[in-house]
Amino acid sequence: MPNLKVKPSGTHGRVTHVTPESAGWTYVGFDMYRLKPGETASGETGEREVCLVWVSGKGKASAGTRDFGTLGERMSPFDGAPHALYIPMESTWSVTAETDLELAVCSAPGGGTYEAKAIPPGTHPPLTRGKGTNVRYVNNIMPEDDSSAHSLLVVEVITPGGHTSSYPPHKHDQDNLPHESMLEETYYHRLNPPQGFGFQRVYTDDRSLDQAMAIEDGDVxxxxxxxHPCAATHGYDLYYLNVMAGPKRVWKFYNAPEHEWLLKA
Incomplete structure (x- = not known):
């Protein structure tokens, strides 16, 4: 099993590159671009589908033969919901930055006859989950009840400083519907202010996998x-962008039984 934490390789251009091969799994890919005004990121989807997420900044976008114009409006991932763009398999895409731009490229195996589609802020209602110091704020980008993709599930979450998230601990690693689905997942982390840090633990019941990681701004x-629970330290809000995919486009998770009492507390 490779190291479960991927640090950014720099501050400019494609700073993160996760493929199924580098991750040692089957479905999820994730790239992060940091562009200056006038710079362009582009790609071909091949046999995969892609969701572009404007984490911060603005950029002109095209997919295949369609011009989607300027997308993006927030200058920080902590300031409102994002713009996104879905691109199906066997297509191309291009984004040219109009401001400093942080662009996430989320990918998974494609299929079907889906079409390129802009996903503006407000497409899905914002959600608040948890209570007390387990409250976090959710922006769904491509949830399972949105039938416009073959594999991809994409969501972002803001966890206030001092709070926990993806908690009580849950997992989705068994193809056992309707009780649990098998989904690989990446977390792209940002901190506000950026010098902060948080924590994430990834572990199995038998502890054959058990990694606890300090997470810093830009880590995947x-x-x-x-x-795979997370914790945001006092004074530093934690943003993360999740990409999930598996053999079925369904998110059904299983809570750690010893911690389920927290849902009733």
Whole structure:
């Protein structure tokens, strides 16, 4: 099993590159681009589908023969919901930055006859989950009840400083529907202010996998299996962008039984 934490390789250009091969799994890919005004990121989807997420900044986008114009409006991932763009398999895409741009490229195996589609802020209602110091704020980008993709599930979450998230610990590593689905997952982490840090643990019941990681601004964590709770330290809000995919486009998770009492507390 490779190291489950991927540090950014720099501050400019493609700073993160996660493929199924590098992660040692089957479905999820994730790239992060940091572009200056006038710079362009582009790609071909091949046999995969892609969701571009404007984490911060603005950029002109095209997919295949369609021009989607300027997308993006927030200048920080902590300031409102994102713009996103879905691109099906066997297509191309291009984004040219109009401001400093942080662009996530989320990918998974494609299929079907889906079409390129802009996903503006407000497409899905914002959600608040948890209570007390387990409250976090959710922006769904491509949830399972949105039938416009073959494999991809994409969501972002903001966890206030001092709170926990993906908690009580849950997992989704068994193809056992309707009780649990098998989904690989990446977390792209940002901190506000950026010098902060948080924590994430990825572990299985038998502890054959058990990694606890300090997470810093720009880190990506990999969840091939097991439970995967996060904690934001006092004074530093934690943002993460999740990409999930597996053999079925369904998110059904299983809570760690010894911690389920927290849902009733």
């Amino acid at each position: 964590t990999l969840v091939p299996r097991g439970y």
